[in-house]
Amino acid sequence: MPIPLDLxxxxxxxxxxxxxxxITGVLAGLFGVGGGAVLVPVLYEVFGALQVPEGVRMPLCVGTSLAVIVPTSLRSFRAHRAHGAADMEIVxxxxAPVVLGVLAGSAVARFAPAALFKxxxxxxxxxxxxxxxxxxxxxSVFGEMPGKLGMRLYGAVIGVLSSLMGIGGGQLSNLFMTLYGRPIHQAIATSAGLGSLIAIPGAIGYMIAGWPKAADFPGVAALQFPAAIGYVSLIGFGLLMPTSAWxxxxxxxxxxRWPKxxxxxxFGxxxxxxxxxxxxxxxxG
Structure with a gap:
């Protein structure tokens, strides 16, 4: 049973x-990432303090992170696009393949053990x-960017892994674009555009995937889950979203402006x- 916390x-x-x-909002703007690298470990410790069971703790962190990434990524992408740095053709x-990959990753989340996410x-x-x-x-090692088929395959992989990690895909797409010789500022701006594409279906998928899990833990009621819709914590979202989007x-x-x-x-x-x-x-474990 969860241990009550004092004020x-x-x-x-x-x-x-x-x-x-x-911190998440700043990193989202700086690196074109959704901020899952910050949110997931912080939420992991917070939910641990709230005595969330280990079996649902990590996917709850991931799902909540994806939900927070939605407004954060949109704000970040708009700011980068104003500088004309994003490659809209790649976005x-x-x-489509990124969204399909996210849905596949969310389906895996319903059955996968917590160790897989870690x-x-x-x-x-x-x-x-x-x-x-x-x-x-x-x-320069990889030469020219692949054709549309190769790009779509990469997009699907980015979607699956991003969904499992609870990130906006920025780390993965940044890695991909820079290894193919794209300028770092363009990679960051373009990656920011993937955030909402990954986070919206990902968050919905985690809500659905986690919906039946509460029944597996009789002592974990709505407010003790804590206040969650499936694998998305409303408390975590409500506290994280305003500051990250701002x-x-x-x-x-x-x-x-800063030296890259x-x-x-x-960040490394x-x-x-x-x-x-x-x-x-x-x-x-």
């Missing part, structure tokens, strides 16, 4: 979520971090720390 603990949790929302080619996060986030830290100039345009402006290498190094180190946190959980 001070609840206020600290609320403050942590609001702060995470600000259009990826739109494992996917560790692998993809680590690969992204290594690229940011050590291979920022490796784009901060996203500021991050987009910084992306066009410094930002790449900082952060991703490695997050990956290490979940890897410890996998090895220990």
């Amino acid at each position: 001070t603990q609840l206020l600290w949790l609320a403050a942590a979520l609001a702060a995470a929302g600000c 259009q080619v990826w739109a 494992g996917v996060f560790v692998v993809v986030a680590t690969a992204s971090a290594l690229r940011l830290l050590f291979f920022r100039n490796a784009g 901060a996203a345009p500021y991050g987009a402006r910084l992306a066009h 290498r410094r930002l790449e190094l900082a 180190i952060f991703l490695l720390l997050v990956s290490a946190r979940f890897l410890v959980g996998l090895l220990g």
